[in-house]
Amino acid sequence: MAGPTPLLNKSYKAEVSLATSQWCAVVAGTDDDEMTLPAGVNAEKVLGILQDTPAINQQGRVAKMGLSYAIASGNIGRGDPLEVANSSGHVQVAMGTVGTYLGTAEESAENGDRFVMFVQLVEFGGDVTLSSSSSSSSSSSSST
Amino acid sequence: MAGPEGHDFTYVAEEDLSSSQWAAVVHSSSTDYRVRLPAAAEASRVAGILQDKPVLGQSARVRKLGLSYAYASGAITRGDSLEVADASGNLRTAQANIGTLVGIAEESVADGERFILLLTLVELDRLTALSSSSSSSSSSSSSSSSSSSSSSSSSSSSSSSSSSSSSSSSSSSSSSSSSSSSSSSSSSSSST
Secondary structure, three states, X not given: OOOOOEEEEEEEEEOOOOOOOOOOEEEEOOOOOEEEOOOOOOOOOEEEXXXXXXXXXXXXXXXXXXXXXXXXXOOEOOOOEEEEOOOOOOEEEOOEEEEEEEEEEOOOEOOOOEEEEEEEEEEEEEEEEEOOOHHHXXXXXXXX | OOOOEXXXXXXXXXXXXXXXXXXXXXXXXXXXXXXXXXXXXXXXXXXXXXXXXXXXXOEEEEEEEEEEEEEEOOOEOOOOEEEEOOOOOOEEEOOOOOOEEEEEEXXXXXXXXXXXXXXXXXXXXXXXXXXXXXXXXXXXXXXXXXXOOOOOOOOOOOOOOOOOOOOOOOOOOOOOOOOOOOOOOEEEEEOO
């Protein structure tokens, strides 16, 4: 299947079964080079977006930079900043206190959609607060 | 002459950008994979820096990672954080409220000069923790206690996003929702 192409992938070992978690955000596991699903919204230590479907203890490829599919939680507008939305590793528009900033949406999407995002991970660890940027600016920022 | 190197993605020009090479461009408000000039300073949703000179409807090569030329609005000092300065897509040293943190200046330049920046596109629309006239990077500007990296357990973190002006999870002009992979290819390159 041809999809968006990450510029940088890295392999991690699945600490839990991720067989149904393709295109979901994954976070650092207990040991180095291991990954697991996030605990919940606004997770920190996000490794990237899982590209395949590894079973427990199998290696999985994680997109760390560039374009990748992701799964939307709620409505997302192109250009929206993104963060982890839930323990499934879906993503949502970032607002409030940001753990790991995941990147921005390349496409608009609705809840449950698979969409293309630009992965650019920044670890804020809760130090930064974003107000509800998103949609409001989508119209303002570029419409003329 | 070889220009600065980076990775470009392909969009479509939503307006005539034939005189906007090296300008910051933003995502279209109406259609995926289209770009146009920003409406004003401190623009958010910056897609990257335009590398060529497309007319309306032509493909536009936009740099999103790596180094790029850009034009300065006002004096810029190497190391400054950069934001959109005006509706022409020029850049300036980031002020108190950044829309998109576009990158970090690699060179010191005067008003109107072309310079090289390192792209670090981060959507900081209405960042509340940024102190005025930054010039350092985003992460540092917001430092406080519990910084990132640290050790501690694995999966991490907090539940519901606390603080500040919350408001619901944004809607937005969702149009053509997803699934298709569509264009936006990547290609490493350098430019002229």
